[in-house]
Amino acid sequence: MSKGRRTLLKTVLGVVLGLALLCGGGLIWLVRSVPSPQGDLIEVDGLAGVHTGGAWVWVVRTAEGAVLVDSGGATEPTALLAQLERMGLTPDDIHTVLLTHGHSDHTAGLGAFPEAEVIAGPGEAALVRGEKPPGGALPRMFSGMAGHPWEGQVREARDGEVLVLGGEAFQVIHVPGHTGGSTMYLWRDTLFSGDSLGAFGGTVGLLPALFADDIDQNRASLHKLLDLEFARIADGHGGLEENAKDKLHAFLGG
Numbered sequence: 174m175s176k177g178r179r180t181l182l183k184t185v186l187g188v189v190l191g192l193a194l195l196c197g198g199g200l201i202w203l204v205r206s207v208p209s210p211q212g213d214l215i216e217v218d219g220l221a222g223v224h225t226g227g228a229w230v231w232v233v234r235t236a237e238g239a240v241l242v243d244s245g246g247a248t249e250p251t252a253l254l255a256q257l258e259r260m261g262l263t264p265d266d267i268h269t270v271l272l273t274h275g276h277s278d279h280t281a282g283l284g285a286f287p288e289a290e291v292i293a294g295p296g297e298a299a300l301v302r303g304e305k306p307p308g309g310a311l312p313r314m315f316s317g318m319a320g321h322p323w324e325g326q327v328r329e330a331r332d333g334e335v336l337v338l339g340g341e342a343f344q345v346i347h348v349p350g351h352t353g354g355s356t357m358y359l360w361r362d363t364l365f366s367g368d369s370l371g372a373f374g375g376t377v378g379l380l381p382a383l384f385a386d387d388i389d390q391n392r393a394s395l396h397k398l399l400d401l402e403f404a405r406i407a408d409g410h411g412g413l414e415e416n417a418k419d420k421l422h423a424f425l426g427g
């Protein structure tokens with residue numbers, strides 16, 4: 174190909190990408206197409222993670238079916254449903270969805286689980302139900318384009334509460350900052366950290382400030398995690414990070 178043609182091709186591609194970005198659907202498509210560095214399926218110690226619609230959904234088996242942590246960014250979560258089927262689970266076996274926060278890439282799949290009780294952190298129900306816009310610049314841009322928000326009930330858990338779900342205990346840890354009601358859930362030695370603490374493949378840290386309501390508050394909230402015992406985090410976009418408490422110490426400078 175001649176240099177002139179290559180330049181033309183690059184220009185055309187640039188214009189197409191630019192147009193896709195300018196119209197919101199393209200932007201959503203782009204974000205939700207970003208693969209996770211850890212692939213699209215993780216299975217470890219009774220825990221399964223499925224990357225669906227641009228975010229990780231975590232499946233915890235219980236005596237009565239399963240709990241999901243977040244529901245991903247796809248309104249029709251095909252990959253997630255296929256994985257549940259491989260685990261011998263139907264959508265009706267999901268008795269609880271624990272939301273780490275109300276951004277649409279973590280809530281869009283809720284409609285696929287009609288039997289599930291939806292639980293979120295303190296003050297987060299309005300965001301989950303689309304009754305208030307997200308505070309972060311990028312999530313606000315996405316929110317109008319994310320389809321219908323969840324119209325069902327949302328129970329708000331209390332900070333420190335221990336939820337016993339199908340015989341499995343999940344401790345609720347309110348970590349405001351990424352959103353006002355951002356919450357983590359500690360199950361056994363795994364901390365489901367949502368977008369409040371990212372797994373970066375060797376380190377842990379904060380997601381970019383453009384996604385957060387208040388990045389300084391997000392950072393400050395992380396200090397309370399130092400009082401918890403956990404070995405790994407399972408986050409919203411990176412995947413799993415082992416030795417996460419040591420890495421959190423390093424990140425926070427202590």
Ligand SMILES: [Zn+2]
Nearest residue numbers: 274276368384
């Ligand atoms: Zn988020």
